[in-house]
Amino acid sequence: MIWLEKVIAVVDYDFLIVGAGIFGLSTAYHIKRTNKNAEIAVVDKNLDAGQGATAKSAGGFRVIFTNPVNRTLAESSVDFYLHVQRDLNRDLGIVMAGYLILQDKRLFEINRPVVERFEERGEVKVFRSDELREKLKMNVNFDGDEEAELLGAKNVDYGILAKKCGYIDADKLASFYKEELIQMGCSFEFNTHVENLFLEPELKLGIPREPRTWQKKRIAGVETNKGRITAKNVIVTAGGWSHLLLDRIGVDCISKPKKRQIFTVKLKKPELEELFHTDGFNEEGIMPFTFLPTGHYVRADKRDKTFWLGFADDLGRGFDTNEDPEERYYYDNIYPVVVKYFPQFRDVSIDNMWAGLYMINSLDGAPVIFKVENMVVATGDSGSGILKGDAVGRVAAALALGKKEAELYGGRRIRSDVLSIHNRCMEPEKFIF
Ligand SMILES: Cc1cc2nc3c(=O)[nH]c(=O)nc-3n(C[C@H](O)[C@H](O)[C@H](O)COP(=O)(O)OP(=O)(O)OC[C@H]3O[C@@H](n4cnc5c(N)ncnc54)[C@H](O)[C@@H]3O)c2cc1C
Structure with missing residues (x-):
């Protein structure tokens, strides 16, 4: 046929x-x-x-999972990137800033068994609230602070510094x-x-x-x-x-895709310069990539000498492919919380912003x-x-x-x-x- x-x-x-x-x-x-x-x-x-x-x-x-x-997946990828930069002499903009994960007592107690395992392997170092207050000039205690309660800002009782962490120029x-x-x-x-x-x-x-x-x-x-x-x-x-x-x-x-945003601020005040150059956490002599107990993050960007701030919102943020950054998102949702912990950011406006998509497997x-x-x-x-x-x-x-x-x-x-x-x-x- x-x-x-x-x-x-x-x-x-x-x-x-x-x-x-x-x-x-x-x-x-x-x-x-x-x-x-x-x-x-x-x-x-x-x-x-x-x-x-x-x-x-x-x-x-x-690499701590x-x-x-x-x-x-993480450790082999990070090792490959380090190999490319160190052995193949290709600059990938890797900054070994460390991750500083700030937690209140409740969350730390949940994580304690895991953190102790990481600690035994020399992968993390735990800081207490008084050391963090001293080094970062940050607020760590919000007992009796009604505004903090409204904002969901929890105390910083511990800081877990994870060492083989940082950021790369994507x-x-x-x-x-x-x-x-x-x-x-x-x-x-x-x-x-x-x-x-x-x-x-x-x-x-x-x-x-x-x-x-x-x-x-x-x-x-x-x-x-x-x-x-x-x-x-x-x-x-x-x-x-x-x-x-x-x-x-x-x-x-x-x-499914969800919008995620980053806002940057220049070091417009001496207090921000000082925070940026916080010593004692890494060999770079900069503030580590810091995660607040609320999920907000602050990243000191060595290349541009700026702070990058972000927060991944869930309930209320729809799944779609919209990538427009929203200036109001910073002032409504990031600024009030970050300033509570780091008063150095008070009255500082943003200089740049962008948004992209996470493809989320829930x-x-x-x-x-x-x-x-x-x-x-x-x-x-x-x-x-x-x-x-x-x-x-x-x-x-x-x-x-x-x-x-x-x-x-x-x-x-x-x-x-x-x-x-x-x-x-x-x-x-x-x-x-
Ligand atoms: C604000 C933000 C912060 C992030 N922070 C981190 C972080 O700190 N650490 C981390 O590990 N990850 C982070 N991520 C996640 C990371 O960026 C992604 O996981 C990663 O880039 C995904 O890579 P991908 O190749 O899957 O997607 P993409 O980089 O989006 O690549 C997909 C490509 O497909 C192309 N494409 C799509 N549809 C079509 C089409 N129909 N025709 C032709 N081309 C098409 C697009 O143009 C795009 O270039 C962040 C993401 C965002 C948005």
């Missing part, structure tokens, strides 16, 4: 990657590193790599992967918006309305504003927009990496995609290359389906702040 004639699809690329954020870049890098001859294209709607959530991030990294998968990290990929012969298609993923039957019959339900299907490529691109394998690393492509073809990535807050036919999806960063980014790329690359295990930096091995939806194997993370 004429309609049973086989039509062989013309395949252009071996791997087509949608999204040039940290997940897409590191996936492309590790595929190419493993398989030098692979023809790879990375497509992004922006004009350059890493301009989505990657460029918007605070770049914070830590209780969940072994979280820990392995722009530089994205450039590192991009430059390496260009050297290795990977193609980039910027300013190219992927409108759809399109399906084809494995075996084309040339009949109308293919693929039919009984035909075995594959993701044959993408339709973009500039035309179709076909590939043997498609990898979706489209960050907070991944679901927009996947929902349309009936693939659930169990993650199940366990860890990345979601899975394979459907010839497509791999890596998303669900849940706000920790920079600090786990290299390992996520290695796991996604292993899945795309059909390997059962991924080898992470430093030789650690992990099942490549450990973060998939069906074979997911994640115990609850016990160190939450």
Whole structure:
């Protein structure tokens, strides 16, 4: 019968990657590193790599997690970034500022068993409230303060200083992967918006309305504003927009996007200069990346000599792809709380602000990496995609290359389906702040 004639699809690329954020870049890098001859294209709607959530991030990294998968992903990624900066002499803007996690007695008691384990391994040092008040000139006690009670500002009884923590310049990290990929012969298609993923039957019959339900299907490529691109394998690393492509073809990535914002202030007062240069926590001689008991954070940015302030709101903040920063959000929701703890910020206005998307997996807050036919999806960063980014790329690359295990930096091995939806194997993370 004429309609049973086989039509062989013309395949252009071996791997087509949608999204040039940290997940897409590191996936492309590790595929190419493993398989030098692979023809790879990375497509992004922006004009350059890493301009989505990657460029918007605070770049914070830590390795202290209780969940072994979280820990392995973070530690191997951080070790890789340190290797790139120290051994390959590529400046990634890494600042080992440490994380200072401030807690009241109640929360500290919950965390105590875990903190003691970290302490035994020399990974954290615990400071008491009087030392913190002295070093940081901060308010630590709000007993009888009605305003503090209204703001939900809890006392600072302890500060957990986690050492192998700090921040990285996410722009530089994205450039590192991009430059390496260009050297290795990977193609980039910027300013190219992927409108759809399109399906084809494995075996084309040339009949109308293919693929039919009984035909075995594959993701044959993408339709973009500039035309179709076909590939043997498609990898979706489209960050907070991944679901927009996947929902349309009936693939659930169990993650939704939510706006997150950062506000910066210059060191306009001597008190802020002094706070910025707080000594005694790290070799950088700057204030550590500090997390208040309310969840607000303050980061001393060494490159720009600014403070970065943020707070991740949950109930009331809808899931959508809106990325407009809201100046009022700072004055209504961040300023009053931060000033309560750090009076140095009183009457200081913001100088810059931006917003980006967390792709939140509410199940366990860890990345979601899975394979459907010839497509791999890596998303669900849940706000920790920079600090786990290299390992996520290695796991996604292993899945795309059909390997059962991924080898992470430093030789650690992990099942490549450990973060998939069906074979997911994640115990609850016990160190939450
Ligand atoms: C304010 C803020 C602070 C953060 N702080 C930290 C932190 O301290 N530490 C940390 O580890 N993480 C942090 N994160 C999270 C981190 O930025 C993300 O986890 C990480 O960047 C996710 O990378 P990604 O590659 O999945 O997404 P992205 O970087 O968003 O990349 C996705 C790419 O896909 C492209 N794309 C999407 N749809 C299409 C389409 N249809 N066609 C073509 N291209 C498309 C986008 O343009 C984008 O470049 C923060 C995020 C924000 C917003």
